[in-house]
Amino acid sequence: MSSEKRVLLAMSGGLDSSVAAIILKSQGWDIVGVTMKVFDYDILGMDAPESGCCNLDSINDARNIAVSLGFPHYVVDFRDPFEDIVINNFVDEYMSGRTPNPCVLCNTHIKWEALLEKADELDCKYIATGHYSQIRFENDRYVLSKGLDLWKDQSYMLWGLTQKSLSRTVFPLGEKTKDEIRQLAADGGFKKIANKRESYDICFVPDNNYRGFLQKKVHDIDEQIGAGDFVDVNGKVLGKHKGYPYYTIGQRKGLEIALGKPAYVKHIDAQNNRIVLAFQEDIYSKRISLKNCNFMKFEKLPENYEALVKIRYRDKGMMANLEQNGDKTIVNFHNPVSAVAPGQSAVVYDGNDVVMGGFIDEIYE
Numbered sequence: 263m264s265s266e267k268r269v270l271l272a273m274s275g276g277l278d279s280s281v282a283a284i285i286l287k288s289q290g291w292d293i294v295g296v297t298m299k300v301f302d303y304d305i306l307g308m309d310a311p312e313s314g315c316c317n318l319d320s321i322n323d324a325r326n327i328a329v330s331l332g333f334p335h336y337v338v339d340f341r342d343p344f345e346d347i348v349i350n351n352f353v354d355e356y357m358s359g360r361t362p363n364p365c366v367l368c369n370t371h372i373k374w375e376a377l378l379e380k381a382d383e384l385d386c387k388y389i390a391t392g393h394y395s396q397i398r399f400e401n402d403r404y405v406l407s408k409g410l411d412l413w414k415d416q417s418y419m420l421w422g423l424t425q426k427s428l429s430r431t432v433f434p435l436g437e438k439t440k441d442e443i444r445q446l447a448a449d450g451g452f453k454k455i456a457n458k459r460e461s462y463d464i465c466f467v468p469d470n471n472y473r474g475f476l477q478k479k480v481h482d483i484d485e486q487i488g489a490g491d492f493v494d495v496n497g498k499v500l501g502k503h504k505g506y507p508y509y510t511i512g513q514r515k516g517l518e519i520a521l522g523k524p525a526y527v528k529h530i531d532a533q534n535n536r537i538v539l540a541f542q543e544d545i546y547s548k549r550i551s552l553k554n555c556n557f558m559k560f561e562k563l564p565e566n567y568e569a570l571v572k573i574r575y576r577d578k579g580m581m582a583n584l585e586q587n588g589d590k591t592i593v594n595f596h597n598p599v600s601a602v603a604p605g606q607s608a609v610v611y612d613g614n615d616v617v618m619g620g621f622i623d624e625i626y627e
Contacts (some may be wrong), residue, residue, distance in 0.1 A: 420621025
């Protein structure tokens with residue numbers, strides 16, 4: 263039986279997970295550190311990023327923290343499940359004309375489900391990460407809420423966590439600000455970590471060039487898809503594009519077409535390899551459906567429920583009425599929202615609490 267104070271800490275070698283180790287140590291936890299190897303950059307001829315996961319420097323930084331604080335550290339190979347669950351979905355979604363949300367899948371299935379299995383192997387009751395979020399137990403439910411530092415809050419990316427996952431999770435940074443975290447690292451003698459640059463890119467696309475990544479994963483993508491038509495909302499051909507997987511809903515830059523004023527991608531028709539362009543006033547929607555929903559604060563959606571819904575990480579959110587329709591959730595926004603992208607996440611909030619989340623499926627005009 264695992265100890266009540268034995269915790270498996272996910273360590274990327276970055277600032278946040280390193281300070282999570284400092285905090286857990288000060289609180290008397292019995293820590294086991296683990297760095298997840300999820301991707302080989304050299305397989306696709308890519309240079310590993312200077313910061314982030316999976317490069318040798320980051321692994322060494324994580325190990326140095328563990329040695330300094332006196333707890334064991336392991337490197338765990340999660341490349342196969344990461345490929346199966348995260349990367350394959352990333353490619354499939356773009357090839358289906360949708361915009362994937364890889365961090366949500368990684369958090370749900372790799373950083374939690376796979377990591378909890380490793381925690382069991384190492385006799386750890388809990389896992390801990392450096393996410394800026396909080397958990398509490400209320401009304402027989404584990405409730406996920408925003409971190410104290412609202413700018414760094416990561417609850418939007420964690421909506422897929424199950425009650426079981428939440429029940430075994432510790433967030434040491436939830437009640438801290440980023441400035442406090444940097445100060446704790448410096449005060450602990452880890453000045454290199456305190457000054458470490460953060461990475462905001464998708465970890466397996468460090469150059470932020472997802473189009474190049476798709477070309478490496480789908481070798482004949484340009485022959486398979488080829489050029490297609492840009493059309494307006496009435497179907498009138500406006501010009502040629504390079505292939506629908508290379509575009510995302512709401513995209514304005516890089517279209518390489520002049521229409522007299524800024525145009526945006528409104529819809530991607532994968533079946534016919536067409537991209538529908540529209541001007542800003544025509545890319546709004548009031549009603550969408552969500553699939554693969556996960557309920558957090560409540561076991562199911564209350565009747566006639568009204569809440570704030572975010573369709574992007576940095577989105578301020580829009581109030582909406584929500585209703586259950588079979589296994590999908592229908593979101594009726596009070597006011598239209600711009601550039602809703604199928605495949606992205608919509609997360610429902612009650613104040614700072616996450617009520618539920620789901621992947622955007624259908625968009626209704």
